Amino acid sequence: MDNLTEFIFKPIGIIHSCYTQKFGIPRQPGLVTAATAELELLPPFNRRECLNGLEVFSHLWVSFIFHHTLSEGWRPTIRPPRLGGKKRVGVFASRSTHRPNPIGLSVVKLESITQESDKLSLQLSEIDLLDGTPVIDIKPYLPYSDHIIEASNGFAPPPAANKTVTFSEQVKSFCQQYQQTTGRNLYLLTSQVLSQDPRPAYLQNSSGREHGIQLWDVNIRWHTTPDTFHVNYMEPVNNESDSSFTTRRH
CATH class of the missing domain: 3.30.2310 (YaeB-like fold)
Incomplete structure (x- = not known):
């Protein structure tokens, strides 16, 4: 494993999102159903055969890079908003953007697949992704295995839209x-x-x-x-x- 100390990831696509700034992005995906984005696939991944069969899935896992916080580096502890921004927890007990490897993971709804000339895109909704986000992978979401009903929410219970x-x-x-x-x-x-x-x-x-x-x-x-x-x-x-x-x- 000594020769596997570093990995290089190439973006497969770019997000064009309704969220053009970090302020206002919901803290988790799925909370704002009206939030939409386009995932534009980049060459050489903008080939229709790369998506064959994807249209039968309703939701996707999107792996992406927290590109706006790259220059800030990682932090061993953070203050989660759900704890009032005062109590610290370990970075691996959080979904903070300041991670050793700045990789994010979101479940999004697949609305459609569109193609115009060489531009191949996925139309998404229920997103929590910043405009310009580089995407490094997509996978189908499988509710029978990815949805664990008895899982604990820890210190982050489901938020209530109370305003x-x-x-x-x-x-x-x-x-x-x-x-x-x-x-x-x-x-x-x-x-x-x-x-x-x-x-x-x-x-x-x-x-x-x-x-x-x-x-x-x-x-x-x-x-x-x-x-x-x-x-x-x-x-x-x-x-x-x-x-x-x-x-x-x-």
């Missing part, structure tokens, strides 16, 4: 126009993301603050009360002068 999310009338109108133009259900995505409370642990007991997030190509602002998040502002990231796709703050 009520409301929208101003202007924002509702924006979401309707955006969906008509792009086919993306921004209203549902925003509602599901915010209901999970994406704020860091030290801010989750605060209220009255304004926060911002970017989903797809839209900047979103909301303010907090103890039990409600109110979305009062949206505008395109790259077309801020287009008044037809801009809401005003109230």
Whole structure:
């Protein structure tokens, strides 16, 4: 085994995701069903025969690289958000991105396989993957063996989406126009993301603050009360002068 101390992995694809920044990504896959992504396969793996038979599976395991934290290195202990960001546990008792080998693993839903000329892609949903994530492998998810009913959740019990999310009338109108133009259900995505409370642990007991997030190509602002998040502002990231796709703050 002395000659197997290092391995080199080549990305098989790249993720194009609704999550263009780390803030707002749910802490686990499957929590936000409206979250979508495209996994574009890279040469020489963009060959249709590589996917033959995959279409009969509903879900996939996606192995990927935590590319945004590579430069930060690994940490022997971390503070999980589920423990309030104060108590430390070992890195191997966590799903932290700061790992000795920065490999992530997510279960995602396979919506379809699409091909346009030489571009071969998997359309995914229920994802927790950052835009630009390099993928190193995909495998079918098998519920009879991969779903262990009696497994323990440890210190990370299933989260409850306990925040009520409301929208101003202007924002509702924006979401309707955006969906008509792009086919993306921004209203549902925003509602599901915010209901999970994406704020860091030290801010989750605060209220009255304004926060911002970017989903797809839209900047979103909301303010907090103890039990409600109110979305009062949206505008395109790259077309801020287009008044037809801009809401005003109230």
